[in-house]
Amino acid sequence: MRDVLMALWIPLEPSPLLWLGATLLAYVLGQAAQRACGGSPFANPVLIAILLMVALLKVTGTPYQTYFAGARFIHFLLGPATVALAVPLARNLSHMRRSLRGLGLALLAGSLTSALSGIGAVWLLGGSRAVALSMAPKAVTTPIAMAVAQEAGGLPALTAALAIAGGIIAAVIGETVLRHLRIDDWRAHGLAAGVAGSGVAAAQVAPRDSLAAAFAAVGIGLNGLLTAIIVAAIAVLWPIG
Amino acid sequence: MPASFVILVGCQLIGEALRQTLHLPLPGAVIGMFLLALALVGGGGDRTAGVADQSSQLSRTANALIANMGLLFVPAGVGVIAELGVLRQNWLPILVGLLVSTVLGLVVTGFVMDRVCRAEEGSRRTASLLSTLQDSRG
Numbered sequence: 237m238r239d240v241l242m243a244l245w246i247p248l249e250p251s252p253l254l255w256l257g258a259t260l261l262a263y264v265l266g267q268a269a270q271r272a273c274g275g276s277p278f279a280n281p282v283l284i285a286i287l288l289m290v291a292l293l294k295v296t297g298t299p300y301q302t303y304f305a306g307a308r309f310i311h312f313l314l315g316p317a318t319v320a321l322a323v324p325l326a327r328n329l330s331h332m333r334r335s336l337r338g339l340g341l342a343l344l345a346g347s348l349t350s351a352l353s354g355i356g357a358v359w360l361l362g363g364s365r366a367v368a369l370s371m372a373p374k375a376v377t378t379p380i381a382m383a384v385a386q387e388a389g390g391l392p393a394l395t396a397a398l399a400i401a402g403g404i405i406a407a408v409i410g411e412t413v414l415r416h417l418r419i420d421d422w423r424a425h426g427l428a429a430g431v432a433g434s435g436v437a438a439a440q441v442a443p444r445d446s447l448a449a450a451f452a453a454v455g456i457g458l459n460g461l462l463t464a465i466i467v468a469a470i471a472v473l474w475p476i477g
Numbered sequence: 478m479p480a481s482f483v484i485l486v487g488c489q490l491i492g493e494a495l496r497q498t499l500h501l502p503l504p505g506a507v508i509g510m511f512l513l514a515l516a517l518v519g520g521g522g523d524r525t526a527g528v529a530d531q532s533s534q535l536s537r538t539a540n541a542l543i544a545n546m547g548l549l550f551v552p553a554g555v556g557v558i559a560e561l562g563v564l565r566q567n568w569l570p571i572l573v574g575l576l577v578s579t580v581l582g583l584v585v586t587g588f589v590m591d592r593v594c595r596a597e598e599g600s601r602r603t604a605s606l607l608s609t610l611q612d613s614r615g
Contacts, residue, residue, distance in 0.1 A: 259555075263548045282547040286554040293558055300559050307552035313542065314549045316485035318506035319492075319513055320539035326517035327536075338593030346586030354578035363570030367563060371574045375582050378550045383504030393556030394563060398571070400554065402579045410583055417584065419591040428587035432579055435546060455586070461511060468502030 255298075255306030262288040277407035277440055282400050314379040318460075321377070325457035328450045335423060339454065342424070346431040346455075347462045350375040355470065365474065366391055372467045374398035377434040380460035387464075388471035399434065406433025407440035422448040430455020481538035488513045 265288065266281030273279040293303055304311070332339055354371040363371075370390035373381040378399040385395035410429050419425070426448030429437040438452035491512060493505030501508065542549075557564070564571065 259551050260548070263551055280547075282550050282554065285548075285551045286557065289551065289555045290558050293555065300556060303555060304552060307555070310549055311552040314553070315489045315506045315509075316482065317542040317546050317549055318504075319485045319488045319509040320542045322488075322510045322513035322517060323536055323539035324543070325510075325514045329518055335590075335594055335597070338590050338597065341593055342586050342590035345589045346582050349585040350578050350582030353581045354574045357574035357577045358567075358570040361570035361573055363567045363574070364563075367567045367571060368574075371571070371578065374575070375578065377546075378553075379546070380504065380507055382550075382553055383506055387502055387504055391560050391563065393553055393558075394560045396550055396554040397557045397560075398575055400550065402575055405576065405579045406583050409580070413580065413584060414587045417588060419587045421591045421594050423594060424587045424590035427590050428583045431586040432583035435543075457510070457514070460507060464503045464507050472502065 252306035252309075255303045256309055257306075258292065259285070259289060259307050259310055262292075277404055277436065280400065280404050280436060282436075283404065286397070286400075314382070318377075318379040318383070321380075321457050321460070324453040328454050331423075331447070331450045332454055338423075339427070339451075339458075342427055343431065343455070343458050343462060346428070347375075347459050347466060350432060351463055351466050351470070365389070367394070369467070369471060369474075370394040371398060372470060373463050374402050375432050375434065376460045376463045377456050380464065381434075384464045384467050388467050400436065403433040403436025406437035410437055410440065411444075423451045426451030427455040431459045434459075478534070478538060481535040484513070484535055485509075485538070485542075 262285040263281055266279075266284035269284050270276065270279040270281050289303070292298075293300065351372045354374060355368045358368040358371050366389065368390075369388045370385050370392075372388070372390070373384040374395055375381075376384065376399065378396055381395045381399045382392040384390075386392045406429060410433065411425065414425055414428060419428075422445040426438070426441055426445070429441045429448070430452035433440075434456050438449070438456060441452055442449035488509035489506050490509075492508030492510075495501060495508055496503060496505045
């Protein structure tokens with residue numbers, strides 16, 4: 237059995253197609269798992285796919301560079317996908333106009349709180365600069381968060397993992413916590429989900445209310461822009477050392 | 478599809494070029510997103526229709542990319558395999574930072590948005606009440 241597996245494995249291993257295909261398959265399996273769990277935010281397909289691939293690389297002893305030689309074809313699409321966020325942003329402009337003051341204030345307060353409390357907590361508990369700067373942009377949608385972390389001297393892969401984990405937390409507790417504080421406005425629910433939990437949390441509130449979906453989209457886009465500026469400023473003010 | 482990719486990759490490329498020449502600390506794709514949003518908003522006469530009609534092909538490509546964005550994070554996320562040491566060494570600050578900043582960010586954003594919207598609606602209601610009072614008097 238093992239010989240047969242090895243005979244199949246050896247010619248496949250150097251091909252970038254192997255890891256491209258494995259990544260696609262792992263994500264499809266993750267999506268199937270989420271459907272099987274009734275769409276639960278705990279069964280996040282991205283998280284499942286990452287865990288599956290990490291396990292597979294560990295078991296086969298494959299270095300990350302070999303894996304990435306195949307997976308980079310998927311990775312490349314992150315840039316265009318980030319630019320594509322401009323489309324829902326522009327589409328929801330009419331919603332933004334109507335509550336411009338609340339939107340501006342809430343975004344500024346939320347972005348600053350999220351970035352600074354993340355950095356502060358890591359720093360107070362003795363984490364390194366790289367970890368703190370990886371934490372700061374984690375509330376932003378993952379592609380932006382990773383690019384920002386890279387630019388600021390954080391660890392993009394760690395930021396990606398944190399962004400997904402933070403999104404799951406926001407998706408799971410978001411509505412309960414906000415209702416507990418007597419916050420009932422759907423615009424506030426949507427915006428908070430977009431700002432604190434990006435795409436993962438937005439996907440959780442979007443089906444509940446269309447206004448919440450619009451504000452979540454706005455929150456993701458504008459928070460990305462604002463946090464990029466905030467984190468860049470912090471990185472400049474916090475010298476390496 | 479190809480035309481919309483030209484727009485998306487083109488915006489990213491312009492963003493990247495701007496970042497390099499102006500030494501901006503923002504990622505090229507974020508600058509590209511901002512440029513495209515400006516172009517979409519400024520381009521159409523009627524704004525919402527402008528985005529929907531003029532660039533429906535772009536809309537479709539954008540929606541497809543955004544809907545499957547999760548898949549695009551996986552290759553980079555697997556890179557955490559190289560950071561497992563960092564994760565083990567810093568597990569407490571990472572865990573606490575993650576929880577604290579997510580909950581605080583959620584609550585502060587929701588709270589401010591809710592209160593400002595409520596205050597604005599309150600003042601709008603007062604204004605309309607005043608105008609009806611004046612109408613009834615006059």
